[in-house]
Amino acid sequence: MMDITDRYCRSFHRVLSKRAVLYTEMITSAAIVHGNRDNLLGFDNAEHPVVLQLGGSDPLQMAESAAIGEQFGYDEVNINVGCPSDRVKSGRFGACLMAEPSVVAACVEQMQARVSVPVTVKCRIGIDRDDSFEPFEKFIRVVAEAGCETFIVHARKAWLDGLSPKENRNIPPLRYEFVDQIKSLYPDKQFILNGGLLNHNQALNVSQSLDGVMLGREVCSNPWLLSQVDHLYYGDAEDLRTRFQIVEDTYPYVEAQLAQGVSLGRIVKPMLGLFHAEVGGRLWRRSLSETMWLDSAGLHTLQRALGVVKKTAEQVQVRHDDPGTTFDVVNG
Numbered sequence: 001m002m003d004i005t006d007r008y009c010r011s012f013h014r015v016l017s018k019r020a021v022l023y024t025e026m027i028t029s030a031a032i033v034h035g036n037r038d039n040l041l042g043f044d045n046a047e048h049p050v051v052l053q054l055g056g057s058d059p060l061q062m063a064e065s066a067a068i069g070e071q072f073g074y075d076e077v078n079i080n081v082g083c084p085s086d087r088v089k090s091g092r093f094g095a096c097l098m099a100e101p102s103v104v105a106a107c108v109e110q111m112q113a114r115v116s117v118p119v120t121v122k123c124r125i126g127i128d129r130d131d132s133f134e135p136f137e138k139f140i141r142v143v144a145e146a147g148c149e150t151f152i153v154h155a156r157k158a159w160l161d162g163l164s165p166k167e168n169r170n171i172p173p174l175r176y177e178f179v180d181q182i183k184s185l186y187p188d189k190q191f192i193l194n195g196g197l198l199n200h201n202q203a204l205n206v207s208q209s210l211d212g213v214m215l216g217r218e219v220c221s222n223p224w225l226l227s228q229v230d231h232l233y234y235g236d237a238e239d240l241r242t243r244f245q246i247v248e249d250t251y252p253y254v255e256a257q258l259a260q261g262v263s264l265g266r267i268v269k270p271m272l273g274l275f276h277a278e279v280g281g282r283l284w285r286r287s288l289s290e291t292m293w294l295d296s297a298g299l300h301t302l303q304r305a306l307g308v309v310k311k312t313a314e315q316v317q318v319r320h321d322d323p324g325t326t327f328d329v330v331n332g
Contacts, residue, residue, distance in 0.1 A: 002026055002083075004220055008257070009270035010047045013219070015249050016226035019234045022050045026080045028093070029056030029065035041072045044253075051076040053122070055083065055093040057103050063110035070115045077115060079107055081123040084158035084168040095158040098127045101139040105146035112147050120150040122194070125178045126157035133178060140182055140189075150190040152214050153179050169195075169217070176206050183210055200225065200232050222276040243274055247306050254299055264297040279316050280309035 002025045010022045027040055032054075043050060052069040054077060056062045066077040081104055083094035097104050104121060111119045121143055125136045140151060156172040163171055174196045183191045194214035197203045203213040212233075219225050224243065230236040241249070250271070257267050268288060275281035287305040291297055 012270045017229040019230045026053045026055045029061045032065035049075040053078045055080045057092045059106040059110040062107045063114040066111040067114040076118045078120045085165045101142035108146040108148045122152040124158045152192040154195040221273045265293040280312035284309045
């Protein structure tokens, strides 16, 4: 997700889950080949396992950027064939490539020839007004024959004309049955379900015949979901840390990044949704939003915001334990 899952977002998400596979923003192959690679590709070793997500359609350039990504230490390289924005379309990558499976197949072949890490594809179930299953099946067949073993499928098509990227995440109907059907046709390939997944109960229910799920924007707005991933999907012991402890666990990373000159706003922006739907959640978001971009902002800013939420939660707990106690509480 461009401008969202940057290195600071991924580092915070890794505090919440040791096992979830994290993805970079989509980065164009041209930017990697010709741009500032350290700025584009640098990441913290704690982020592993982490996937480099690429956008592009030139097989040789995609192969070169994949090789550079492997040198940087990424665990997997993913080709984005799902983004529907006009800017992506004009650059001939993203969802428009659903109509050119042979191009995606050529990219897969060239990339696999250059790297030893897995090369995967993230796609839609189709584009524009064609609601049939056949074009989706053809896309999967052609790309699978080129050697792709894993597909992450956003289970709704993309309308390349007439809808904004935001509308393309909501208006085209979800067709989870398409993903089940393609898995039945290609049982030896991995299919990971994406799109419209709002909670773990839903994700576990609709993906029973598949190989995994991808939680995207819902995790960014409600990152607490990640704290349950290791237990529910990997069978690890349940994580009993509170949201307050999660924030405190980020302090060493926050201090290290501040020491390198990174603004507090960039570091803690991914944390804004941590107290989503919790007592003090609005106070947390407002307190950070109003102060995190100030030149004077530092670790103390984060600690102060956390203190406000703690105090509010304690006051609400007192009121719950002693209904006769009265005072004013501003909650979330």
